[in-house]
Amino acid sequence: MTKEAIASAYKALQTTICTDLEKLDGTSTFSSDHWERAEGGGGLTRVLKDGDLLEKGGVAFSAVHGEVSPAMKSQLHLEGETFFATGISIVLHPHNPHVPIIHMNVRYFELDNGTYWFGGGIDLTPHYVIPVQAHLFHARLKTICDKYDTGFYAKHKPWADTYFHIPHRNESRGIGGIFFDHLSENNTSLTKESLFAYCSELASSFVSIYTEQAELGRTKTIEPHHIAWRNLRRGRYVEFNLVHDRGTKFGLFSGGRTESILMSLPPMAQWEYQYAVQEGSEEAETLKWLKGEMRDE
Amino acid sequence: MTKEAIASAYKALQTTICTDLEKLDGTSTFSSDHWERAEGGGGLTRVLKDGDLLEKGGVAFSAVHGEVSPAMKSQLHLEGETFFATGISIVLHPHNPHVPIIHMNVRYFELDNGTYWFGGGIDLTPHYVIPVQAHLFHARLKTICDKYDTGFYAKHKPWADTYFHIPHRNESRGIGGIFFDHLSENNTSLTKESLFAYCSELASSFVSIYTEQAELGRTKTIEPHHIAWRNLRRGRYVEFNLVHDRGTKFGLFSGGRTESILMSLPPMAQWEYQYAVQEGSEEAETLKWLKGEMRDE
Numbered sequence: 223m224t225k226e227a228i229a230s231a232y233k234a235l236q237t238t239i240c241t242d243l244e245k246l247d248g249t250s251t252f253s254s255d256h257w258e259r260a261e262g263g264g265g266l267t268r269v270l271k272d273g274d275l276l277e278k279g280g281v282a283f284s285a286v287h288g289e290v291s292p293a294m295k296s297q298l299h300l301e302g303e304t305f306f307a308t309g310i311s312i313v314l315h316p317h318n319p320h321v322p323i324i325h326m327n328v329r330y331f332e333l334d335n336g337t338y339w340f341g342g343g344i345d346l347t348p349h350y351v352i353p354v355q356a357h358l359f360h361a362r363l364k365t366i367c368d369k370y371d372t373g374f375y376a377k378h379k380p381w382a383d384t385y386f387h388i389p390h391r392n393e394s395r396g397i398g399g400i401f402f403d404h405l406s407e408n409n410t411s412l413t414k415e416s417l418f419a420y421c422s423e424l425a426s427s428f429v430s431i432y433t434e435q436a437e438l439g440r441t442k443t444i445e446p447h448h449i450a451w452r453n454l455r456r457g458r459y460v461e462f463n464l465v466h467d468r469g470t471k472f473g474l475f476s477g478g479r480t481e482s483i484l485m486s487l488p489p490m491a492q493w494e495y496q497y498a499v500q501e502g503s504e505e506a507e508t509l510k511w512l513k514g515e516m517r518d519e
Numbered sequence: 520m521t522k523e524a525i526a527s528a529y530k531a532l533q534t535t536i537c538t539d540l541e542k543l544d545g546t547s548t549f550s551s552d553h554w555e556r557a558e559g560g561g562g563l564t565r566v567l568k569d570g571d572l573l574e575k576g577g578v579a580f581s582a583v584h585g586e587v588s589p590a591m592k593s594q595l596h597l598e599g600e601t602f603f604a605t606g607i608s609i610v611l612h613p614h615n616p617h618v619p620i621i622h623m624n625v626r627y628f629e630l631d632n633g634t635y636w637f638g639g640g641i642d643l644t645p646h647y648v649i650p651v652q653a654h655l656f657h658a659r660l661k662t663i664c665d666k667y668d669t670g671f672y673a674k675h676k677p678w679a680d681t682y683f684h685i686p687h688r689n690e691s692r693g694i695g696g697i698f699f700d701h702l703s704e705n706n707t708s709l710t711k712e713s714l715f716a717y718c719s720e721l722a723s724s725f726v727s728i729y730t731e732q733a734e735l736g737r738t739k740t741i742e743p744h745h746i747a748w749r750n751l752r753r754g755r756y757v758e759f760n761l762v763h764d765r766g767t768k769f770g771l772f773s774g775g776r777t778e779s780i781l782m783s784l785p786p787m788a789q790w791e792y793q794y795a796v797q798e799g800s801e802e803a804e805t806l807k808w809l810k811g812e813m814r815d816e
Contacts, residue, residue: 255793267792269792269793271791271792278792280792389771390771390772390777390780391777453787457784460757460761460788461761461781464757464758464761464762465761465762465768465771471762474686474687474762475687480687480688481792481793483687484758484790485792487754487790488790489789489790489791490750490787490788490789490790491757491787491788492786492787493781493784493785493786493787494568494786495564495566495568495575495577495778495782496552496566496778
């Protein structure tokens with residue numbers, strides 16, 4: 223399985239995902255923005271805005287290569303002189319506060335010394351946590367994991383819980399999902415081909431998983447307090463991505479393409495000093511969940 | 520000059536500044552939020568919202584003390600066992616896009632081994648850069664600097680230009696101002712008392728400097744494109760504070776009081792993929808300025 227084959231498959235998946243998301247959205251379509259990287263490679267960033275379901279959505283593909291910089295050597299502990307990296311990254315911000323924000327990423331990294339690894343994951347950020355919907359989401363991911371390695375879910379779910387945590391708020395970003403990195407034939411039971419199949423299936427299941435979640439909230443009535451809460455949760459999403467997310471920080475500090483990296487930010491967000499939720503409200507229930515005070519799994 | 524005297528003077532300045540800002544605003548008043556820190560000390564965070572001039576404003580005072588943590592030793596290179604830190608920090612976000620965002624901070628730090636230093640600065644972030652107003656702002660700061668050391672302005676202005684830069688956007692956050700840190704009798708011509716007087720005068724001149732800037736824009740007509748641009752510039756302000764600002768990052772990672780640290784964030788902000796300004800527009804002129812393509816000083 224060559225790096226070219228992997229990149230080509232991911233690029234084809236980007237097209238399918240965008241076509242399917244346009245159908246789900248119903249009114250808006252993705253723009254296409256080709257870009258090149260001076261040091262080697264490039265990408266295609268596709269963005270949809272002001273749709274019926276989605277206020278802002280981004281589906282980015284990239285395949286870049288070049289020399290392993292001193293920053294990469296020190297920060298990523300890489301032993302090799304040249305690298306190749308390809309992946310798809312998605313973030314969707316819906317209008318309706320009853321529909322969750324979702325993030326998906328699959329990536330492949332290879333060095334000239336023969337080292338390679340796969341990484342990725344899917345996680346959900348509902349503005350309002352509804353346990354039965356959260357279970358449904360996790361169950362879908364477990365089904366995919368189990369097809370490849372019955373030990374994956376038990377490892378990749380806690381990895382997401384640890385990763386998508388906002389320490390300065392003592393809150394999780396959402397309900398998690400799965401997250402994994404540095405997977406290869408050396409540290410899993412799978413061949414390179416099967417690891418690629420795992421990542422591909424995650425990506426190709428993405429729209430179906432999100433459709434299920436979106437349809438459950440899409441027709442619910444929106445009241446002003448729902449919008450206020452959505453905007454506040456979007457603020458937390460910004461805080462996580464800019465303060466903690468390793469991919470975002472590495473991208474920004476290593477001269478990555480800013481517009482593609484920050485495509486993940488919501489169309490708008492709000493902050494209010496000491497925002498207080500009403501006791502017993504839907505917002506208070508969600509906050510308890512995010513603070514780990516009522517996890518039931 | 521004891522640390523208690525410095526803290527007490529800063530706390531009194533906070534009161535005066537809030538009273539004067541309420542007069543400038545005209546309709547809203549500051550809330551008062553006392554807080555204590557488990558490890559020692561505390562603060563008073565004062566916030567105003569939905570005023571006539573100010574959409575959100577925060578004036579925070581704190582005086583904290585405790586053991587020098589391993590994180591402080593390694594990140595701040597501190598030699599000492601206990602520390603004391605006090606300061607005032609201000610950020611104002613006006614409604615009117617023709618009125619600038621402003622930030623002011625004065626701080627004092629002392630170790631048990633006798634080491635101390637002063638730090639601080641004022642910088643302006645106009646949504647629309649108007650050179651004559653920028654000159655006025657810089658001139659006011661120069662006048663204050665010159666009273667203490669005629670070499671200060673030439674050092675502290677470039678320090679702000681370097682500090683308030685957003686590398687991943689290749690833009691400055693605003694028009695700068697002055698910034699300084701680690702000033703003591705060992706690296707300046709001034710006594711401890713004079714350094715304190717310099718910081719105090721900056722703080723006590725703050726409202727007058729901001730009033731001058733605010734009155735120049737406050738009555739200007741607001742059109743929808745001004746609001747859109749203001750919201751985008753607020754997004755950049757969020758990016759600077761969360762990705763680059765050393766004080767914010769140190770505060771969040773060292774267990775500081777999150778609500779007081781993030782008081783600096785705007786009430787709301789927007790992001791748009793590849794936001795394009797119209798050639799020849801007011802927005803394009805400001806962007807050129809922020810990208811250093813038309814500095815005239």
